[in-house]
Amino acid sequence: MERRNMQNKHILIVDDHSLFRTGLKMILMQIGKARGISEANSIKEALDFSESGVDVILLDIQMPGINGIDGIKPVRDRFKTSPIIILSASNDPNAMAEAKKLGASGYLNKAASADEMVASINRVLRGGTCFSSDVDKANPQHNANSLSNNLTPRQLEVLMYLCEGKPNKLIARELEMSENTVRVHVSAILSALGASNRSEAMLIAQREGITV
Amino acid sequence: MERRNMQNKHILIVDDHSLFRTGLKMILMQIGKARGISEANSIKEALDFSESGVDVILLDIQMPGINGIDGIKPVRDRFKTSPIIILSASNDPNAMAEAKKLGASGYLNKAASADEMVASINRVLRGGTCFSSDVDKANPQHNANSLSNNLTPRQLEVLMYLCEGKPNKLIARELEMSENTVRVHVSAILSALGASNRSEAMLIAQREGITV
DNA sequence: TAGAGCATAGTACTGATGGACTAGAGCGTA
DNA sequence: TACGCTCTAGTCCATCAGTACTATGCTCTA
Numbered sequence: 001m002e003r004r005n006m007q008n009k010h011i012l013i014v015d016d017h018s019l020f021r022t023g024l025k026m027i028l029m030q031i032g033k034a035r036g037i038s039e040a041n042s043i044k045e046a047l048d049f050s051e052s053g054v055d056v057i058l059l060d061i062q063m064p065g066i067n068g069i070d071g072i073k074p075v076r077d078r079f080k081t082s083p084i085i086i087l088s089a090s091n092d093p094n095a096m097a098e099a100k101k102l103g104a105s106g107y108l109n110k111a112a113s114a115d116e117m118v119a120s121i122n123r124v125l126r127g128g129t130c131f132s133s134d135v136d137k138a139n140p141q142h143n144a145n146s147l148s149n150n151l152t153p154r155q156l157e158v159l160m161y162l163c164e165g166k167p168n169k170l171i172a173r174e175l176e177m178s179e180n181t182v183r184v185h186v187s188a189i190l191s192a193l194g195a196s197n198r199s200e201a202m203l204i205a206q207r208e209g210i211t212v
Numbered sequence: 213m214e215r216r217n218m219q220n221k222h223i224l225i226v227d228d229h230s231l232f233r234t235g236l237k238m239i240l241m242q243i244g245k246a247r248g249i250s251e252a253n254s255i256k257e258a259l260d261f262s263e264s265g266v267d268v269i270l271l272d273i274q275m276p277g278i279n280g281i282d283g284i285k286p287v288r289d290r291f292k293t294s295p296i297i298i299l300s301a302s303n304d305p306n307a308m309a310e311a312k313k314l315g316a317s318g319y320l321n322k323a324a325s326a327d328e329m330v331a332s333i334n335r336v337l338r339g340g341t342c343f344s345s346d347v348d349k350a351n352p353q354h355n356a357n358s359l360s361n362n363l364t365p366r367q368l369e370v371l372m373y374l375c376e377g378k379p380n381k382l383i384a385r386e387l388e389m390s391e392n393t394v395r396v397h398v399s400a401i402l403s404a405l406g407a408s409n410r411s412e413a414m415l416i417a418q419r420e421g422i423t424v
Numbered sequence: 425t426a427g428a429g430c431a432t433a434g435t436a437c438t439g440a441t442g443g444a445c446t447a448g449a450g451c452g453t454a
Numbered sequence: 455t456a457c458g459c460t461c462t463a464g465t466c467c468a469t470c471a472g473t474a475c476t477a478t479g480c481t482c483t484a
Contacts, residue, residue: 017301017322019329023235030238041323089229110229111253117231152460165412167440180463187442197470198441199411200377366431379470392433399472409440410471 006122009055010036014046014075015087016063024058024117032118043071047078056121057084059104061095069095072102083124090208096131106130150192158185163202218334221267222248226258226287227299228275236270236329244330255283259290268333269296271316273307281307284314295336302422308343318342362404363422370397371422375414 011034013021021039028034040046042063057079061071075084083105096107105124120130161171172179195201223246225233233251240246252258269291273283287296295317308319317336332342373383384391407413
């Protein structure tokens with residue numbers, strides 16, 4: 001287990017659950033031997049920290065008031081040089097890809113072990129990244145034959161909007177296609193997910209971590 | 213801070229997130245001075261432990277494959293004498309009441325602090341309970357003027373089923389009322405939550421922690 | 425007792441949703 | 455090139471969802 005990298009580093013944990021923050025802090029201090037930990041219970045609070053004092057950021061993307069992945073951008077803008085590792089309860093490959101695109105250095109599932117967490121931070125601190133394949137290794141039971149594999153790219157896009165509670169008409173407008181086409185996609189989504197209506201599809205997507 | 217009670221006790225943590233389990237374990241061992249910790253990543257795995265070795269159970273009710281609160285029953289049946297404390301990411305008073313009814317000794321929000329966690333376990337080990345008012349104290353920003361206060365008991369019941377993705381017809385059957393009455397309740401729910409359709413209502417209910 | 429609030433349930437209507445088709449355009453591959 | 459897949463878009467139809475009323479019975483309170 002590589003631990004040297006974290007030893008002189010200061011880590012910022014952004015998560016709305018105090019218990020999780022405290023637990024993670026203890027893991028990072030004791031197993032990872034981090035120099036120091038700062039805690040923020042929201043994106044807003046995270047932005048109050050000075051860039052210079054933070055070496056790496058652990059960012060939960062399931063927090064109230066933030067549309068999942070959207071929380072990355074402001075943090076990325078504020079801490080231009082510090083690598084960001086996304087913490088998520090899901091293994092959605094789309095969210096992962098999105099996180100990567102937005103400049104995150106890693107995407108770690110909360111079901112990962114403490115050792116994996118420490119290893120990932122160290123890898124990122126060495127300038128590496130920690131995505132997909134690593135996450136797959138961490139969670140072989142997920143993702144294997146994920147339902148999201150059954151969905152085409154366009155269907156996933158429609159599913160995103162559907163999961164925001166939007167009606168077909170709005171989805172059509174936002175994706176610039178006819179309402180009919182949206183219907184075709186929604187139908188395909190329902191049958192792919194085994195849902196009998198869009199609300200059930202939302203639930204399944206949430207449960208399977210297809211969308212955040 | 214009362215800590216004596218936990219010191220000779222063995223605690224079973226049931227949560228699907230390894231990171232959270234490990235963090236909580238460290239909190240309970242170091243701050244709470246617990247004698248020992250067992251971990252289970254599912255209800256199923258929890259049932260493998262022997263009743264005699266477990267003094268208190270911390271049970272996450274947001275785990276895949278289990279319909280929230282329903283996970284309590286099998287654990288309750290298996291560990292007849294050990295108190296159960298529910299861990300939840302939401303402060304839904306209904307879920308809390310339901311948990312109490314199903315025999316849980318406490319309901320703690322994950323946003324609670326480590327000290328509150330330890331104090332709650334000790335209180336429960338002394339034969340007490342830890343519900344609502346304690347949780348409110350732990351999370352004053354929630355619950356204060358919660359949207360769920362705008363909903364009547366019957367509306368909350370309908371909302372529960374609605375949040376499971378069920379159509380009006382099924383809700384009517386399950387709650388033994390006419391489909392028309394369901395519609396009346398759903399309409400009231402939508403306007404109370406400021407939602408424009410049931411999918412949006414689901415999202416708002418989830419976000420506000422009205423249902424689990 | 426009168427009124428407020430809730431739960432129930434009905435009618436009537438509009439719009440949204442979902443299924444079952446057909447069909448053409450574009451793209452990559454055997 | 456031919457096939458398969460995806461995306462697009464259309465029609466038709468049945469059902470579902472949501473709104474706007476009216477109305478009755480119940481309970482609690484002023």
